[in-house]
Amino acid sequence: MGTPPTNAQPTNAALAGVLETIADYLSLEGASVYRIAAYQRAAESFREHPGSVAALATAGELQRLPGVGEAIETKVLEYLRTDSIELLTQMRARYPESVLELMHLPGVGPKTARRMFDTLGVVDIDDLRLAIDTGDLLKVPGFGAKSIERLAGIIVRQAARPDRSLLGTVDPQAEDLLARLRELPEVTAAESAGSLRRRRSTVRDIDLVAASIDAEALFDSFAAFGPVARVEQRGPTKLVARLQSDLMVDLRVVAPASFGDLLQHSTGSAAHNVALRALAQRRGFKVSEYQVEHSASGAIHTCTSEEEVYALLGLAWIPPELREDRGELQAADEGTLPNLLRLRDLRGDLHVHSDWSDGRATLEEMALAARERGLEYLCFSDHSQSLGVANGLTPDRVRAQTVAIRELDSRLDGITVLCGIEVDILADGSIDLPDDVLAELDVVTASIHSGFGQPQPQIQARLDAALENPNVHVIGHPSGRLLTRRPPYALDAEALIEGAVRTGTILEINAAFHRLDLSATHSRLARAAGALMAVSSDAHDPTGFDLLRYGVGEARRGWLEPCHVVNTRPLLGLRECLGRSSR
Ligand code: DGT
Ligand code: CA
Ligand code: ZN
Numbered sequence: 001m002g003t004p005p006t007n008a009q010p011t012n013a014a015l016a017g018v019l020e021t022i023a024d025y026l027s028l029e030g031a032s033v034y035r036i037a038a039y040q041r042a043a044e045s046f047r048e049h050p051g052s053v054a055a056l057a058t059a060g061e062l063q064r065l066p067g068v069g070e071a072i073e074t075k076v077l078e079y080l081r082t083d084s085i086e087l088l089t090q091m092r093a094r095y096p097e098s099v100l101e102l103m104h105l106p107g108v109g110p111k112t113a114r115r116m117f118d119t120l121g122v123v124d125i126d127d128l129r130l131a132i133d134t135g136d137l138l139k140v141p142g143f144g145a146k147s148i149e150r151l152a153g154i155i156v157r158q159a160a161r162p163d164r165s166l167l168g169t170v171d172p173q174a175e176d177l178l179a180r181l182r183e184l185p186e187v188t189a190a191e192s193a194g195s196l197r198r199r200r201s202t203v204r205d206i207d208l209v210a211a212s213i214d215a216e217a218l219f220d221s222f223a224a225f226g227p228v229a230r231v232e233q234r235g236p237t238k239l240v241a242r243l244q245s246d247l248m249v250d251l252r253v254v255a256p257a258s259f260g261d262l263l264q265h266s267t268g269s270a271a272h273n274v275a276l277r278a279l280a281q282r283r284g285f286k287v288s289e290y291q292v293e294h295s296a297s298g299a300i301h302t303c304t305s306e307e308e309v310y311a312l313l314g315l316a317w318i319p320p321e322l323r324e325d326r327g328e329l330q331a332a333d334e335g336t337l338p339n340l341l342r343l344r345d346l347r348g349d350l351h352v353h354s355d356w357s358d359g360r361a362t363l364e365e366m367a368l369a370a371r372e373r374g375l376e377y378l379c380f381s382d383h384s385q386s387l388g389v390a391n392g393l394t395p396d397r398v399r400a401q402t403v404a405i406r407e408l409d410s411r412l413d414g415i416t417v418l419c420g421i422e423v424d425i426l427a428d429g430s431i432d433l434p435d436d437v438l439a440e441l442d443v444v445t446a447s448i449h450s451g452f453g454q455p456q457p458q459i460q461a462r463l464d465a466a467l468e469n470p471n472v473h474v475i476g477h478p479s480g481r482l483l484t485r486r487p488p489y490a491l492d493a494e495a496l497i498e499g500a501v502r503t504g505t506i507l508e509i510n511a512a513f514h515r516l517d518l519s520a521t522h523s524r525l526a527r528a529a530g531a532l533m534a535v536s537s538d539a540h541d542p543t544g545f546d547l548l549r550y551g552v553g554e555a556r557r558g559w560l561e562p563c564h565v566v567n568t569r570p571l572l573g574l575r576e577c578l579g580r581s582s583r
Contacts, residue, residue, distance in 0.1 A: 377418060
């Protein structure tokens, strides 16, 4: 065993960050792509390592990690020993680290960042903003009025970037911790709580609750879990830890008799809990994280399950995704809670990519992966021609792919493979493939991938063109948001939904966890207006089907039931939904 990690040991994410900073500096200084890639590869391998990279390095075993050679090992040991790296110190003396941030702005890159620094002395975003305002940036070769305007927009959005993590990156880490907790002899139950359990698309931290009569032993075991980098706070019932990924975990422990009380409290949301407690008070109860008290008699109930908490107040159990104080208490009281969509309700997937465009697997590999997950049908929807970076399909390639898909379908049992396309809605509002090509396909999804900065009427005109096109069945990722990275384009959600209902066009809930688009808020509006949705994976490789559960989470947050989601229907029912009302 290596030296036990001390509190001063950097997390895996921190060490990866150091290597990434070196890689960034190297690209700023124009080093060879191989040298840069070596640091990036090692950083990736640090992030993926389940235990402590620092401990591995101290034990002299760092080169066991993929992509780590002697040069990297030396740098890491130097860092662990001296808290700095000579190479990095030298590069920092030449360029302030804030220049790297400039380099990562979309459309900037290493050469431009250097030019801005060398010619104007721009070292950070504040300087850049000033250079834009004074017009100085025009002096930097390569910049024109248009590109400057675009950059100004990007800076505004960067400033608003929140400190939250994507559900899809956090969820697997929480599942791993839960599995470890549940294996401990001193633990009788363990669940996630907080925004994670409510399936919010982004979360601030991992909240966990566990039932045990021995919190001390539980905390000792937890502190020794591989992904736990260090314990930052520890009290009798609560522990706060930082993971190797730099995520924070809040772990609370309670006696098994009160597990339901604590789980209900810790799941939140804060707004739901406030409303629940007010309702409880009106009904003569006092709810806390440990018990439900009958105010008049002083009788105390502890609840092993959440169902008991809600039942004591005369309410049906409320699924965590609904607990946002948006009418769920009234629905629970009246017995009108929705029968929410579940993952197993999905029978097919309408948005799947293959290596015909930017996917990483063949048609057959994707179809087999879908079948393995119990899907009854899937529709390939590779990109269309204008998306050159994604190797989009020309009309000829669409026809060739159709032949390949029909052939595959005829030879595969247990799954139906459909022909589709994710056709671009171009910046001028035209559809990227001719109607006669689209008309041959089973499912046509139309998406916006460019012109995000257009004003609302122009965006709506493009969406209208797609909605009104009788060959288009689905609008893909309708708002264009990339969570924590890019806000939606100027979408008029009500106009979109109205158009979808009028034309019988389906709205996609894209399950890729950086999209989750439609958002829950919009899905709920769409449901109320009578629109139909499809929860689709946008899978680019066989593991992509695992994303469907995030789409289901977002749909549940939008109060959707199976009847609102077309791909819960068997193939025949789906085909009925594809016949548009305007035809
Ligand atoms: P987040 O962490 O920003 O993604 O969102 P949450 O909802 O996970 O918030 P967090 O981690 O601060 O707290 C987890 C839950 O614990 C929260 O949803 C409700 C409950 N909670 C936390 N602090 C309080 C409090 O001061 N009062 C009440 N009533 N509940 C609280
Ligand atoms: Ca939280
Ligand atoms: Zn797309």
